[in-house]
Amino acid sequence: MLASSTGDEAAGNQDYQRGHMGKIFAEGFSFSGFERDKLYLNQGGAYVDISGLSGLDSVGDGRGAAWADFDNDGDYDLLLTELQGQVHHLYRNEVGQQRHWVRVMLEGRESGPDAWGAEVRVKTSQGIAVKAKTGGSGFVSQGDPRLLFGLDSEEAVEWLEVRWPSGERQRFGSVAAGATVRVVEGEQSLQPVELAATSLPDPAGEDAELLAALVVQPRDEFPAIALQGLDGEQTNFSAFRRADRSYLINLWATHCGPCLREMPELAALAPSLAANGIEVVGISLDMGAAKAKVPSFARRLGVNYQLFTTEEHVFSQIFSGDQVFIPLSFFVDREGMVKDVMAGWSEEIAAKIRTWSGDKSPLTKGTQ
Ligand SMILES: [Ca+2]
Numbered sequence: 001m002l003a004s005s006t007g008d009e010a011a012g013n014q015d016y017q018r019g020h021m022g023k024i025f026a027e028g029f030s031f032s033g034f035e036r037d038k039l040y041l042n043q044g045g046a047y048v049d050i051s052g053l054s055g056l057d058s059v060g061d062g063r064g065a066a067w068a069d070f071d072n073d074g075d076y077d078l079l080l081t082e083l084q085g086q087v088h089h090l091y092r093n094e095v096g097q098q099r100h101w102v103r104v105m106l107e108g109r110e111s112g113p114d115a116w117g118a119e120v121r122v123k124t125s126q127g128i129a130v131k132a133k134t135g136g137s138g139f140v141s142q143g144d145p146r147l148l149f150g151l152d153s154e155e156a157v158e159w160l161e162v163r164w165p166s167g168e169r170q171r172f173g174s175v176a177a178g179a180t181v182r183v184v185e186g187e188q189s190l191q192p193v194e195l196a197a198t199s200l201p202d203p204a205g206e207d208a209e210l211l212a213a214l215v216v217q218p219r220d221e222f223p224a225i226a227l228q229g230l231d232g233e234q235t236n237f238s239a240f241r242r243a244d245r246s247y248l249i250n251l252w253a254t255h256c257g258p259c260l261r262e263m264p265e266l267a268a269l270a271p272s273l274a275a276n277g278i279e280v281v282g283i284s285l286d287m288g289a290a291k292a293k294v295p296s297f298a299r300r301l302g303v304n305y306q307l308f309t310t311e312e313h314v315f316s317q318i319f320s321g322d323q324v325f326i327p328l329s330f331f332v333d334r335e336g337m338v339k340d341v342m343a344g345w346s347e348e349i350a351a352k353i354r355t356w357s358g359d360k361s362p363l364t365k366g367t368q
């Protein structure tokens with residue numbers, strides 16, 4: 001069961017209900033964006049909130065929820081969709097992987113091909129479990145039309161019964177745990193079904209997400225992007241690069257707050273990096289009128305390394321999609337190959353760059 005609540009709603013008072021219903025109708029107030037996702041465990045008369053424990057608790061603007069055994073391993077996984085093109089969540093169920101189950105697929109005749117509304121009963125030594133094949137399992141959502149029965153540690157069901165919407169009842173004999181069977185309305189035997197096991201991927205790590213958003217990958221040659229010096233001189237990275245230097249290329253812009261915190265730190269490290277054969281190069285991604293602000297920003301931030309601006313077409317040489325994110329730094333070796341990519345500005349990145357500089361002194365005030 002899925003539901004949503006706000007912190008106020010959790011208090012459960014009627015004033016809240018009245019107040020918010022009033023807002024909805026009088027002020028056009030919407031719950032949109034307020035909800036945390038909830039998952040409750042049915043304990044036979046009581047529902048226990050296992051949202052956090054299950055890993056499902058999130059603050060997205062969720063709408064649709066669909067249960068399905070996406071990886072065909074005998075348990076329901078969960079897909080949650082969100083409004084406004086936000087990220088969608090696919091949750092892989094890894095609870096009780098060793099428990100037994102059977103799966104029933106229905107194919108109707110008189111009841112219609114999907115046999116919506118059919119009931120299936122399975123009998124084990126623990127009792128009779130009943131499931132109905134229903135269309136719609138959440139807001140504009142449809143769950144798995146195949147019915148899964150959890151068997152705990154039972155090796156088989158003793159019998160399986162289908163009550164079709166047409167009124168026909170059929171009962172079949174034992175079905176072994178782990179089997180998927182198709183029941184065709186009116187046919188006397190169950191059809192075994194082989195389903196291919198699929199695997200749901202592990203969540204992508206931050207590094208994988210970063211690299212997916214970039215054209216330039218580690219071990220690639222850094223592209224010969226267009227560069228314009230603050231004196232107006234045109235060049236490109238390939239022509240500018242010297243074979244006896246490595247480069248720490250820092251992409252930034254005047255509107256980027258973290259960039260402006262990072263740059264004094266880079267300036268502090270630039271002399272010791274240079275002594276180690278590593279040249280810091282700043283490339284401003286400011287376009288249009290903002291380019292004119294670059295020299296004054298550089299002076300104010302104490303930039304003592306070489307700065308360039310560039311052209312808009314360079315974005316597609318660096319970034320694989322529409323998303324442009326800075327600060328973004330590349331470490332390029334003496335062969336012109338990318339050795340490292342660093343997104344954002346963090347204590348870890350600062351520490352890594354300081355290691356290259358050989359600097360062991362305390363962090364400067366440019367780092368938080
Ligand atoms: Ca599954």
Ligand SMILES: [Ca+2]
Nearest residue numbers: 073075093094
């Ligand atoms: Ca599973």
